[in-house]
Amino acid sequence: DARIPASSKNPELNRLAGNKPVLTLLAKSSLADPAASERWKKHFADEGRTCLFVDSTTGYGINSIAPAVREVMAEKLKRYESKGMTGKNLRVMIAGIPNVGKSSLINRLSGGKHAKVEDRPGVTRDKQWINTGIGLELLDTPGVLWPKFEDQTVGENLAVTGAIRGEILDTERIAVILCGRLRDRYPELISARYRLGDVSQLAGWEIFGLVGRKRGFLISGGEIDTERTAVMLLDEFRGGKIGRITLEEPDAISGKNPDETGNGEGSADA
Structure with a gap:
């Protein structure tokens, strides 16, 4: 991939x-x-x-x-x-x-x-x-x-891109991880897609929550519908709607x- x-x-x-x-x-x-x-x-x-x-x-x-x-x-x-x-x-x-x-x-x-x-x-x-x-x-x-991912990041990347069946994943957690990765590598893309403003100082879960609110994915009591937000985020990332994104660099595996x-x-x- x-x-x-x-x-x-x-x-x-x-x-x-x-x-x-x-x-x-x-x-x-x-x-x-x-x-x-x-x-x-x-x-x-x-x-x-x-x-x-x-x-x-x-x-x-x-x-x-x-x-x-x-x-x-x-x-x-x-x-x-x-x-x-x-x-x-x-x-x-x-x-x-x-x-x-x-x-x-x-x-x-x-x-x-x-x-x-x-x-x-x-x-x-x-x-x-x-x-x-x-x-x-x-x-x-x-x-x-x-059978075994020696590096946790490998498993997370495979989950984010859709190589692991969604039924066995914590979809909300994977979407929060994606938000953190996008903050680190493509803050301008996630900010522009969901009109978030500066996300550089926000945690992944905070960005996730903002996205849910911006999209109006709320349940009773004004709480965020986390499942709906997670599914939407992952679908839009996998479909290229957030932008053209690569989650890792060659330098990270040097040596x-x-x-x-x-x-x-x-x-x-x-």
Whole structure:
């Protein structure tokens, strides 16, 4: 997920991939801060990793995927050619966290509605091979989270962006955390969206309360309807209505081993 490139990398994927070539896709890039995305591009380039920022909704970067796959699989293609196996489809597994847009990506690449898509985690249940017609055969897999988040921030970021099922979360707490993150990174965006004024000295829960009052989400006695406020805040963040937002920077993971901390590049690995 381009909004949380470190937190959305499943640390198990590198181990499971073994020596197979990997292409990292940063999905939902139209929702991410373009300036932050440029910093992440440089970070991955400095590490020698092949990555693309893409968006299945707008189509951004989609046409670059097939050439990039062929580039990372160049050695295998040479072996095919030496055996006279030209024109063979490349088989690629799409893997990543829940609700990051793997099925939407496959539908974009294949030009049809082959994979079921909904804006919630856990929709894809089974593995399925899909022929794109552009020389790639894609294996759609269910989104998977790893058993334990070593860093609490990783779990919070995954919850805020919608990778964890809402039924198992304290929605109000997650929305308050989001308010704190936006105060720290994008105070002007949350202030402008909800007409809050200066929020720099406010706690997350205070911002949350102000948002509820500004929207008129009140119950008897003038108290804030916290559930309604939380659902609205998270929906508007996830839909890009607050603005283009990235919740973490490459500098924050400098010196850490992504496979130990749960941090690293994000989204779908080919």
